[in-house]
Amino acid sequence: MNIPAELLYTKEHEWVKFEDDVATIGITDYAQGELGDIVFVELPQVGDTIRKGETFGTIEAVKAVSDLYSPLDGEVLEVNSSLEDAPETINSSPYEDGWMLKIQITESVQKNDLLSADEYKKIIDEA
Amino acid sequence: MVEEELKKTALYEVHNSLGAKLVPFAGFWMPVQYQGIIAEHKRVRNTVGIFDVSHMGEFEFSGADAEQFLNRITINDVTKLQPGQVQYSAMCYEDGGIVDDLLVYRFEDHFILVVNASNIDKNREWICENLPLSGVDFDDISDDIALLSVQGPKSLEMLKTVTTPDLESLPYYHFLDGQVTGINAIVSRTGYTGELGYEIYISRSNSEELWHNLFEVGKPFDVEPIGLGARDTLRQEMKFCLYGNDIDAAINPIEAGLGWITKLKKGDFIGRDALIKVKNEGVKRKLIGFETSGRIIPRHGYPIYAGGREIGITTSGCHSPMLERGIGMGYVPVALSEPGIKLQLNVRKTEHPMCVVKTPFYSPTKT
Numbered sequence: 001m002n003i004p005a006e007l008l009y010t011k012e013h014e015w016v017k018f019e020d021d022v023a024t025i026g027i028t029d030y031a032q033g034e035l036g037d038i039v040f041v042e043l044p045q046v047g048d049t050i051r052k053g054e055t056f057g058t059i060e061a062v063k064a065v066s067d068l069y070s071p072l073d074g075e076v077l078e079v080n081s082s083l084e085d086a087p088e089t090i091n092s093s094p095y096e097d098g099w100m101l102k103i104q105i106t107e108s109v110q111k112n113d114l115l116s117a118d119e120y121k122k123i124i125d126e127a
Numbered sequence: 128m129v130e131e132e133l134k135k136t137a138l139y140e141v142h143n144s145l146g147a148k149l150v151p152f153a154g155f156w157m158p159v160q161y162q163g164i165i166a167e168h169k170r171v172r173n174t175v176g177i178f179d180v181s182h183m184g185e186f187e188f189s190g191a192d193a194e195q196f197l198n199r200i201t202i203n204d205v206t207k208l209q210p211g212q213v214q215y216s217a218m219c220y221e222d223g224g225i226v227d228d229l230l231v232y233r234f235e236d237h238f239i240l241v242v243n244a245s246n247i248d249k250n251r252e253w254i255c256e257n258l259p260l261s262g263v264d265f266d267d268i269s270d271d272i273a274l275l276s277v278q279g280p281k282s283l284e285m286l287k288t289v290t291t292p293d294l295e296s297l298p299y300y301h302f303l304d305g306q307v308t309g310i311n312a313i314v315s316r317t318g319y320t321g322e323l324g325y326e327i328y329i330s331r332s333n334s335e336e337l338w339h340n341l342f343e344v345g346k347p348f349d350v351e352p353i354g355l356g357a358r359d360t361l362r363q364e365m366k367f368c369l370y371g372n373d374i375d376a377a378i379n380p381i382e383a384g385l386g387w388i389t390k391l392k393k394g395d396f397i398g399r400d401a402l403i404k405v406k407n408e409g410v411k412r413k414l415i416g417f418e419t420s421g422r423i424i425p426r427h428g429y430p431i432y433a434g435g436r437e438i439g440i441t442t443s444g445c446h447s448p449m450l451e452r453g454i455g456m457g458y459v460p461v462a463l464s465e466p467g468i469k470l471q472l473n474v475r476k477t478e479h480p481m482c483v484v485k486t487p488f489y490s491p492t493k494t
Contacts, residue, residue, distance in 0.1 A: 037165045039446040040422035062164040
């Protein structure tokens with residue numbers, strides 16, 4: 001199970017990477033493994049506002065559909081449009097090419113609510 | 128269900144060692160996938176795959192009145208069955224709703240019913256409620272029997288050299304009582320994939336030996352283990368019903384498209400009066416197959432719309448690995464059930480186009 005130490009996580013299996021006041025969001029290696037073959041992802045548009053804890057999109061695997069939960073508040077700066085034609089990238093590269101959104105964040109304190117790699121690993125191990 | 132109470136098939140540890148994802152299903156820990164649903168699905172369509180479906184239930188019936196009883200409790204005509212033949216059938220309630228869909232195997236001196244794992248307890252109770260005081264011996268042998276399903280265009284080639292008696296001459300929906308790799312087995316030419324395929328019933332204690340033997344024999348054919356995830360997408364491409372999704376106690380076999388197994392003229396059986404009434408009055412809704420466009424994927428329980436009005440509901444749906452688009456099944460009024468009719472599928476509160484199509488969605492490899 002790949003859980004990069006430099007990222008932060010949510011218990012809903014999203015990861016967040018901070019660079020200044022921009023956060024990149026995706027789903028974890030564990031999540032893509034649980035979902036299986038991903039065939040479609042529905043994401044918000046640039047300029048949309050997403051809210052922490054609320055759904056910002058859906059992900060369709062062959063077997064089932066799942067909601068995507070926002071790890072923080074912010075405005076969508078960029079959407080990974082390559083996922084539209086190649087959603088399976090999320091399976092093959094969940095932390096790199098399979099990223100989903102870049103978000104302009106407003107409050108830096110939001111980081112405190114997220115899980116470290118160690119804390120996230122504990123959740124997975126208990127699952 | 129509490130996870131500790133879940134049953135395990137005899138191959139639980141084998142699946143674990145193969146890296147399967149095991150999930151609770153119908154009271155069992157079952158492998159939902161090994162490598163991935165799409166790869167496993169294509170394996171079955173292109174060469175051959177093996178499923179552990181030992182969770183399925185098996186009921187044995189014998190005694191002088193067994194045939195008569197089974198003909199009363201199932202809707203197809205058991206008297207038409209010769210020894211060595213299999214029949215797709217169902218049990219209905221008095222109101223015509225479906226108790227379960229099942230297979231009937233006729234042996235020289237007894238019958239075996241193969242039922243859905245999720246319905247084993249309910250079926251057993253229903254049968255016991257209706258069993259006559261004498262003349263029929265009924266035994267639930269589900270815990271003693273394991274079932275491996277070998278499906279795909281290469282299944283015959285793979286199995287024929289290790290099966291006795293001759294497998295090649297076995298017709299569709301017939302079975303033989305013999306041996307596979309030296310292990311006593313009932314082998315029927317049946318399956319849930321639409322491909323050429325065989326279901327192999329063995330004693331639970333022989334599961335692991337047969338599993339390993341089959342993978343040895345299957346090596347030249349690139350055989351792979353297949354999970355329940357691909358089993359579901361394979362059956363959906365054929366528009367085969369799944370109990371609990373497309374059929375249940377509130378649905379009668381005629382609206383489900385199972386009129387072909389409903390033998391109203393065979394004499395009395397449970398549910399007959401209600402089904403004759405349905406037939407005479409005509410069904411109000413029908414189970415359709417439909418396709419979606421774009422990347423919209425139907426799932427169980429999505430509302431179907433026509434002209435802005437909710438007129439039906441989906442019962443199954445998935446991304447079809449062969450057609451690479453969304454396919455689904457659902458109930459709509461008869462007037463809107465013809466192939467070519469355009470309807471709308473409500474996915475997360477947005478309407479998307481869907482089209483009623485002819486089924487099966489996919490035509491399996493001709494063999």
